Amino acid sequence: MNDSALSRFLARLQSSFEDETFVKLTLGHPAAASPLRKLLLRPVTVRGERRCCVVSRFLTRDETKNPTFSEAFTLVEARLGSEFQSAHLFTQTEDVQLEIGAKSRLRIVPAAREPAPLGHDRERVRWVDVQARYLKELEVTDTRGKVRERMGAKFRQIERFVDLLASAYRESRLFGSGKPLTLCDMGSGKGYLTMAAYDYFQRVEKAPIHGTGVEERADLATLCNRVAQQCGFDQLQFVCSPIAKYSLPPLDILVALHACNTATDDALFAGIRAGAQILLAAPCCHKEARPQLDRVQAAGPLADLLRHGLFAERQSEMATDALRALLLEREGYKVRITEFVAAEHTAKNVMLIATKRGEPLAAEAVADLDARIAHLKTFYGIQHQRLEQLLVDGRELERTPAVAGAVSRV
Numbered sequence: 073m074n075d076s077a078l079s080r081f082l083a084r085l086q087s088s089f090e091d092e093t094f095v096k097l098t099l100g101h102p103a104a105a106s107p108l109r110k111l112l113l114r115p116v117t118v119r120g121e122r123r124c125c126v127v128s129r130f131l132t133r134d135e136t137k138n139p140t141f142s143e144a145f146t147l148v149e150a151r152l153g154s155e156f157q158s159a160h161l162f163t164q165t166e167d168v169q170l171e172i173g174a175k176s177r178l179r180i181v182p183a184a185r186e187p188a189p190l191g192h193d194r195e196r197v198r199w200v201d202v203q204a205r206y207l208k209e210l211e212v213t214d215t216r217g218k219v220r221e222r223m224g225a226k227f228r229q230i231e232r233f234v235d236l237l238a239s240a241y242r243e244s245r246l247f248g249s250g251k252p253l254t255l256c257d258m259g260s261g262k263g264y265l266t267m268a269a270y271d272y273f274q275r276v277e278k279a280p281i282h283g284t285g286v287e288e289r290a291d292l293a294t295l296c297n298r299v300a301q302q303c304g305f306d307q308l309q310f311v312c313s314p315i316a317k318y319s320l321p322p323l324d325i326l327v328a329l330h331a332c333n334t335a336t337d338d339a340l341f342a343g344i345r346a347g348a349q350i351l352l353a354a355p356c357c358h359k360e361a362r363p364q365l366d367r368v369q370a371a372g373p374l375a376d377l378l379r380h381g382l383f384a385e386r387q388s389e390m391a392t393d394a395l396r397a398l399l400l401e402r403e404g405y406k407v408r409i410t411e412f413v414a415a416e417h418t419a420k421n422v423m424l425i426a427t428k429r430g431e432p433l434a435a436e437a438v439a440d441l442d443a444r445i446a447h448l449k450t451f452y453g454i455q456h457q458r459l460e461q462l463l464v465d466g467r468e469l470e471r472t473p474a475v476a477g478a479v480s481r482v
């Protein structure tokens with residue numbers, strides 16, 4: 073291993089701790105034997121003292137500690153090169169990327185960032201404030217700010233959603249960029265999650281945010297606009313439109329939770345085209361793949377599995393979401409699939425979290441993903457998948473710009 077790349081990286085990390093230009097650090101590429109997936113570090117204030125928040129990300133849970141910077145440095149020094157093989161450091165003045173291998177690489181790119189917004193002790197600033205007015209107006213809480221009995225599951229869903237959104241945001245290039253954020257929630261329904269996201273960015277991150285909810289039901293869009301106005305969310309609007317017909321301006325964060333069937337694909341496609349850095353989708357029913365599985369697998373190795381309707385349903389969900397994940401990776405996103413809320417609360421409990429990579433994919437990586445997409449489709453007998461079709465059509469249109477403006481997609 074090239075020790076000098078590692079020691080140069082550690083020296084830069086230490087100096088960013090010392091001169092307080094540190095914004096965040098991610099350690100990745102864990103050793104196969106490690107139960108950890110990632111280590112995420114950022115500055116935080118705990119009871120008025122500057123500390124380093126260290127999130128240990130396991131497969132299904134996060135563990136957070138707030139050691140001193142010197143303890144955090146010792147931790148990184150001990151694990152980098154043994155348990156983790158890559159690191160990405162963001163400071164106010166540079167991005168430093170370390171890849172450890174037979175030929176270690178250190179890449180330093182100048183940057184100009186605002187100081188990291190100091191995260192807070194979660195006890196003091198709740199990511200979802202149970203007393204917030206929007207929760208009262210939407211009847212999640214009562215007039216005293218207590219979660220209504222029948223809304224307990226909804227409140228837990230809102231909290232989990234903001235947790236996942238916050239951790240995707242803090243890992244993304246948006247965090248610490250200081251630029252105003254734009255967020256669109258497609259299929260926003262009653263706006264619980266749209267308003268929770270808006271409130272989180274405004275109140276906790278102190279980030280200027282412009283939010284839009286897109287909803288085909290006019291009554292819900294009207295209700296949400298009224299509540300947003302009552303709550304003083306003056307940069308949040310709800311538009312009555314089908315997702316596929318909404319023309320999305322350039323965007324940072326795309327949310328699509330429980331948008332029915334292929335509306336999830338329409339939303340993901342719109343987010344990709346709008347250049348979103350973060351895509352969060354909790355797919356709903358998977359009607360497109362289900363009949364396709366029946367046809368081809370009737371006599372295949374999965375025949376005895378697919379003859380049970382329940383298993384066929386689950387396979388079509390997994391195959392569809394695994395395909396969506398591959399398609400997003402091909403578009404240059406890192407993708408994580410996690411449980412949204414525990415399965416006992418709802419069957420719709422899968423969340424796809426995609427964050428845009430800094431670098432475009434190499435041609436070999438694209439070819440590898442194309443082969444894996446084709447393989448998965450062949451195995452399940454899937455001939456048509458909406459997101460793939462939209463992306464393929466989109467690439468066609470890019471190749472023939474003369475007609476690009478003339479085609480509309482429904």
Ligand SMILES: C[S@@+](CC[C@H](N)C(=O)[O-])C[C@H]1O[C@@H](n2cnc3c(N)ncnc32)[C@H](O)[C@@H]1O
Nearest residue numbers: 259260261287288289313314315329330332335
């Ligand atoms: C199950 S609700 C989920 C609402 C919200 N995202 C949540 O998770 O709390 C789905 C919402 O998406 C809307 N929706 C479904 N398909 C849509 C489409 N193609 N265009 C716009 N809205 C759509 C429905 O009207 C409904 O309000």
